[in-house]
Amino acid sequence: MAMMTIAEALRQAIREEMRRDPRVFCIGEDIGIPGGFGGAFTVTLGLSEEFGHERILDTPISETGLIGVAIGAAMAGLRPIADVQYGDFLFCAMDQIANQAAKMTYMSGGTVKVPIVIRAPVGATGRGAQHAQSLEAFFTHIPGLKVVAPATAYDAKGLLKSAVRDDNPVIIFEHKLLYGSKGPRAERGALSPVGEVPEEEYLVPIGKGIIRREGRDVTIIGKLLTVYRALEAAELLAKEGIEAEVIDPRTLVPLDKELILDSVRKTGRLVIVEEDNYTGGWGADVAAMVAAEAFFWLDAPIVRVSAPDTPPPFSPPMEQFYVPSAERVVQAVKSIL
């Protein structure tokens, strides 16, 4: 069992999948340039030395083009892992993702597959409004895309490997404060969780969530960074005798509804924490699902803790206000007890 950061775990997943299957390749900006960054967060660092510059394919700054090329390559038999540096840049490539990748299988009557993985860093990290957004809801809304959001090194490796082997487009959201990127690419204020990653082959199935902490009084759902905010809140609540159950869905589409519903049926209370904006956020859909399917088990209204409906601000005190804190989660739980 090795101890790894998420960046290392992702790199190991890519390395293993590229060794296993010659059709797998990486495509993106600054991912394999000698002396370069190894991707914006070092995930592909060193891979071009093993696999060469054809399979660690550096592109011009052309997000529409590189995502489109990856989709076309996937339609014709390759298995690309596309990297866009910052999730915010996905908007440049939105047509290719929403209109091409997501719909090609459907429009073809199920005869064309698009086995592409798109890796996209998210989260507010001192970069202002255009390198900071949490974009998950934009993509969970589009039928035909699978969306995963690993919060640990173990899940990052296992989910990325599953994504590469999936015959559908999979978007993997990675949080900048969780990578554990080192050297000049290290993030200030990062949590950088280091976790155990088995030496032997394993996969984390797409569509399965996990209970990070068991509890009987309230269910808290977090994803990516907010899993850790929820766990921190649970520790604070435990000191007051309140036992929170913390769920990390790990996959957003398809969602492990039963795991969430079973927990809510046990605790009767639900708080959903995410870094996305409030209106139309992913959490809104989870709240609606629970209200529709477990209404009679609820003892209190569902509460959502999220960023406000503003762009991500730059200045540190404003950014701290923007990203949900453990204290806000504690307050939310107390408001429904």
Place this chain on the structure above:
Amino acid sequence: MSGSEIPLLQLYRTMLTIRRFEERCNYLFMQGRIPSTLHLYIGQEAVAAGVCAHLRRDDYLFSTHRPHGHAIAKGVEPRAIMAELYGKRTGCCKGKGGSMHVGDVRVGMFPAVAIVGANAPLAAGAALAAKWLDKDRVSVCFFGEGAANEGAVHEAMNMAAIWDLPVVYVCENNLYAASTPFSKAFKIQNVADRAAAYGMPGVVVDGNDVEAVYRVAGEAIARARRREGPTLIEAKTYRLCGHSRSDPRTYRSREEEEEWAKRDPIPRLAGRLKELGLATDETLASIEQEVQALIDEAVRFAEESPLPEPEETLQHVFWTEEG
């Protein structure tokens, strides 16, 4: 390449099939038998025929919102296209695509892409796969001159050039992007001039002269098969019909239309066939009969095919081995 080395009769048959197919679609649409809208390919047949005659079944083709002609030329069965236009389960996309997304991956044609210009990166990507996985397979991308101003096209052509991808970009310049004339959208005279900026050959060809299209496309496709890189072909042509079904064509003059009608590629090829002694009036009449029978059969098949069950809406959102 002299005229006799070009399969002119085969090209004529393909072009006439497209023409009669599109005319029948128009008629069926007017009768209310085909739902939705139609973007017809009437007038541009020489481009699809002249390019696709060089393609093998396993070569990749990417088309546009005006895809019927490309599909027929690439070998998608007319009956499967017609059934798709009818929204039938037997359609080439099982009724999930419709007119603007016809295709059949078994003959190398992906579902047509109806977002203008968005097929250009896809075609480059398929070419990348072909370059890695296959010896001489190529990828061809049709688009209109309107699409040439989309960012996706610029990005794709740049990447195709820097990676020497085996892709041929065929710009069908029919002079109008919907109603917008070429001169309002371009400062330059030829879309193909932009090829120099990407670092690939650019060729202008008379898109209503199937022999010329055949020659130019043959060179570009051979170059791609030899893995020498991409080419941009601009075929100057003209829609001898509206942009879509509801287009009264009040943005262009009848005189201009009449001028282009004189350059209709099909009578032009018929004349050439007779001039070269490759066909008589009887030969052409017999091809006409064969084509009409093919279209009749396609319509009969479409009419008799079942509509999908409403619940089939829920299938094929994700790819499964079961299909």
